[in-house]
Amino acid sequence: MSPMPGEPATTATIRVDIAADLNDEDETGFVWTYLADAHDPSLIRPGGVVIAGESDTPAVCEVIDLVEEPSGTIVHLRLLPGMIEDYGALVRRAGILA
Amino acid sequence: MGDFRDRIEQRGRLRDETVPHVVVLRGGPDTVAKIVRHAHRTEQRWALDGMPLVGVSVFCALDPEGPASISGLLADRMRSYLVVHRVPAAKLRAAGFELLPTGGRPHYTVRMMCGDEAGAAKLLAVLGPPRENRHHESYAR
Numbered sequence: 001m002s003p004m005p006g007e008p009a010t011t012a013t014i015r016v017d018i019a020a021d022l023n024d025e026d027e028t029g030f031v032w033t034y035l036a037d038a039h040d041p042s043l044i045r046p047g048g049v050v051i052a053g054e055s056d057t058p059a060v061c062e063v064i065d066l067v068e069e070p071s072g073t074i075v076h077l078r079l080l081p082g083m084i085e086d087y088g089a090l091v092r093r094a095g096i097l098a
Numbered sequence: 099m100g101d102f103r104d105r106i107e108q109r110g111r112l113r114d115e116t117v118p119h120v121v122v123l124r125g126g127p128d129t130v131a132k133i134v135r136h137a138h139r140t141e142q143r144w145a146l147d148g149m150p151l152v153g154v155s156v157f158c159a160l161d162p163e164g165p166a167s168i169s170g171l172l173a174d175r176m177r178s179y180l181v182v183h184r185v186p187a188a189k190l191r192a193a194g195f196e197l198l199p200t201g202g203r204p205h206y207t208v209r210m211m212c213g214d215e216a217g218a219a220k221l222l223a224v225l226g227p228p229r230e231n232r233h234h235e236s237y238a239r
Contacts, residue, residue: 021136022178023125023155025205027111034139054132057125059178070104071143079178083235 014058014084017043017050018075022059028076030064035073044075051084052077060084105145108207113199117158117187117206122197123171124156125179126228133218137210144207146198152213154221158187158197158204166204173233180236181228193224 017040020033033052038044044063052061060083064076136154144151157175159168168184176182187197196209210217 019135021132021139021155023157023176024136024139025155025175025201027201029202032143034142037139053178056127057179069106069143071106074143079175081235083178086235 014051014055015039016053016055016058018052018077019054020052020075020077022053022057022079026074026076028064030076030078031061032074032076035066035075038075049080049087050077058084060087105143105150107145107148108151108198108200109147111200113203115199115203117197117199118160120187121159121168122156122185122187122190122206122208123159123168123176124154124183124225125176125231126181126183126225128183128222128225128228130215130218130222133221134213134215137213137218140207141213144200146209151198151207151209152211152217153198153207153209155201156197156206156208158206160204169233171204172231176231177233177235179231180234182231183225183228185225190224193220195221195224 018033019037020031022031024032026032035041035044046063046065048063050061050063051058053059060080061077062080064078067074133154137152141150141152157171160166164170198207198209200207210221
């Protein structure tokens with residue numbers, strides 16, 4: 001059942017792939033965070049689709065690039081349209097998952 | 099955390115822009131713990147005048163319409179947030195917070211004097227309770 005507008009689609013705790021403040025933008029215009037904040041850094045590759053943000057404010061994002069800086073590896077993210085549940089529904093429609 | 103030389107100095111990168119009487123937006127809901135975490139991330143990467151820059155990201159509604167307007171920001175950059183904090187820039191300044199034009203327009207960093215729980219609690223009090231974002235993705239269904 002779809003959530004009502006303005007309601008979270010799920011009350012379950014969501015584990016994000018990479019923690020980020022989705023308000024954070026740098027001069028690239030993309031959201032940025034540190035690779036060190038990834039649950040599994042091997043998932044964070046350019047072109048990959050990940051769940052980023054905080055557990056109560058997650059969003060689906062595309063990994064744009066990884067940039068080495070003296071303070072650590074920066075990950076740039078692009079916010080993708082739709083909610084996480086929309087992507088789950090897409091996968092189910094395609095018959096990929098039961 | 100690396101030393102000061104690891105951070106990117108922001109002074110020369112700040113946009114030449116003054117903040118008029120605008121509304122400041124930050125996707126929420128914020129908590130003291132979140133603000134501490136996010137301020138720490140900024141502090142880890144950026145410096146200002148040779149010192150760690152402690153602060154969190156916000157967007158200023160600089161234009162009456164378009165991508166940098168209130169509705170433009172809520173419908174685009176902040177569309178993944180069910181709720182957002184909205185506060186007049188003047189209220190932040192009156193509380194001692196500096197607004198730095200970092201990154202690309204209309205992104206700003208609210209500079210905090212201290213990134214600990216007390217500093218975060220002070221900022222959270224000024225940001226006020228979050229309000230519903232009527233431009234959230236769920237309204238597009």
